[in-house]
Amino acid sequence: MRTVDVVRMIVLCVCYVATAKFGLSLDAVQSVATTVWPPTGIALMALILGGCRLWPGVTCGAFLVNLWAGASVPVACGIALGNTLEALVGTLLLQRLVGFSPALDRLRDVLGLVVLAAVLSTLVSATVGVTSGWLGGIIPAATFGKAWRTWWLGDAMGDLVVAPLLFVWSGRGPLTRPFSWVAEALAVCVAVGALSLLVFDGVASNLIDSPYILFPSLIWAAVRLGPQGAITAMGLVSAIALWGTIRGFSPFAGQTLNESLLALQAFLSVVAVTTLVLAAVVAERRKSDAVAQEQREWLAVTLSSIGDAVIATDTQGRVTFMNPVAAAVTGWPEAEALGKDITEVLQIINEHTRQVVEDPIAKVLREDTVVGLANHTLLIARDGVERPIDDSGTPIRAPRGSLLGVVLVFRDVTERRRAEETRARLAAIVDSSEEAIIGKTLEGIITSWNRGAERMYGYTADQVISQPIALLAPPDRPDEIPGILARLARGEAIEHYETLRIRRDGQMIPVSLTISPIRDPSGPIIGASAIARDITVQKQTEAEGERRRRATEMLADLAQSLSASLDLDTVLQRVVAGAQELCASERAILMLRESNSDVLVGRYEVGAPHMAYAGLRIEPGKGLGGRCSAPHVPGARTTMPPIHASAKSIWLGRGRGGTSLCWSCRS
Secondary structure: HHHHHHHHHHHHHHHHHHHHHHHHHOEEEOOOOOOOOHHHHHHHHHHHHHHHEEEEHHHHHHHHHHOOOOOOOOHHHHHHHHHHHHHHHHHHHHHHHHHHOOOOOOOOHHHHHHHHHHHHOOOOHHHHHHHHHHHOOOOHHHHHHHHHHHHHHHHHHHHHHHHHHHHHHOOOOOOOOHHHHHHHHHHHHHHHHHHHHHHHOOOOOOOOHHHHHHHHHHHHHHHHHHHHHHHHHHHHHHHHHHHHHHHHHOOOOOOOHHHHHHHHHHHHHHHHHHHHHHHHHHHHHHHHHHHHHHHHHHHHHHHHHEEEEEEEEEEOOOOEEHHHHHHHOOOHHHHOOOOOOOHOEEEEOOHHHHEEOOHHHHHHHHHOOOOOOOOOOOEEOOOOEEEEEEEEEEEOOOOOEEEEEEEEEEEEEEHHHHHHHHHHHHHHHHHOOEEEEEOOOOOEEEEOOOOHHHHHHOOOOHHHHOEEEHOOOOOOOOOOOHHHHHHOOOOOEEEEOOOOOOOOOOOOEEEEEEHHHHHHHHOEEEEEEEEEOOOOOHHHHHHHHHHHHHHHHHHHHHHHHHHOOOOHHHHHHHHHHHHHHHHHHOEEEEEOOOOEEEEEEEEEEOOOOOOHOOOEEOOOOOOOOOEEEEEEEEOOOEEEEEEEOOOOEEEEEEEHHHOOEEEEEOO
């Protein structure tokens, strides 16, 4: 057990004993039952605010006060047991069934305090306590009913008057109040105190003898000051009334003090219940109004801040609200638009037919459902400017379902129209491009595929979208795609990157890639756009140019070598070698015509030997296998038919005038 809890128990015990001694001094029945019993309210407050673990303080206080009042130990124990159970039962019922709040600003808290604590839990203490006194011989059987009634009423008033006063000033509610509230509370307390003195102190007993004159001031306190002010005023009335009744000046004064106090407590119970209930109802209403006002302000700020135009109307189609966006779009200031018919403020026509569009407010009221404008609707503003809009109208209903009006939400879609047109133009440009334009994620997943990509790679968009871009990469380049994606993730752009890609039919094509990262509006890279250009023709042109350059250089070298020697065999051998290198053939043969004969005989040969060509002789009208691909003498006529397509060779044919000519032939 914590030290702080022990200290709280001791304080609770002391307070319990002190207030109990005061109550028992007021004409208690058999010295144990009294109509004034503040300890009940103190015990309930302590257990609700401090926890049920403080119950030993209640038990010790009840035991000691009854022991000092002359009860025997068993009777004092029985009474202490009943008082402890009363406090525990009241606390548990309030916490478990009501979710009790000490502020007493909810009706259910007040009703719980009245019914569960003041009425039900006090039955335990009265029954156990009076029975213990009867069994112990303190309370005679003849006075059992009177003692039980007095005991129960005294405990109930402790819960109705003392406990609420302690709850509202326990620090669990608002302690800081504005000056106006404090000034009004002082005025109410002065008025209540003055009236209470007039009624209960005999100051003007001949003028005012009805205690109900106090109700207007208590109602004022409940309505204006809330539970804290009302309960404080009620406590002031109870204290003055008790003081006056004890002195015999009260309108409830009877033959005995006990009778006077019973009548007073009955009156005060009515005062307490009325004040508590009224204060709670007013507090709940204020909180509801505050929440509703806050929601209205929030809604007004929200509607004024959103980017859409909002107009609300009543069931007659008259404008009741317009936010600044609606005022800007329509050209009507809210002050001028309020109360006007919606058709005057919102003039809409069809963009193509120029006919007036049906009023959406009237359509909502007629069909009692959400409606929207058709496409191509124009709003004609007050200054004559036409703006394309789209909107929707919704009925406004009360919680019970009755129709209160219509709210129309619309927006100027001019910029959206322009953006859509721009996107459409860009999409058409991309789709009609001859180059392949491909969108992909940073993970290499294809997200877009234009027609140029379909033509270049042979795949349709449906076949490749959501597929990895590695589908197009040659298998002998496994690191190329990951490297490109890594550079894109770092924000690098890749320009004119030449590589190879595979078509759907397996053909390898050279391409030039330009790849740029794609960023979202906030900056992070979310993907990439790749433009691929087929450079097959370019590569072929470059290869042909390189071949011609090499041929030119070779012919120059050959001419230089020929001029360096006058030996015919050496010159012819160099000619054959140059022809073989120039034509990129496997072998080259120079055949000369025999003297006094038309037969061609191989004389000079360069390259890999071939048995079929050893000692080769070509009779007139015969030929050597191959297809002529690059004749070097314009107008030459070949007399040899092409045969097998796998051989490459140099062969000689017959030209004009019987001159021996040289062709490069390949399969």
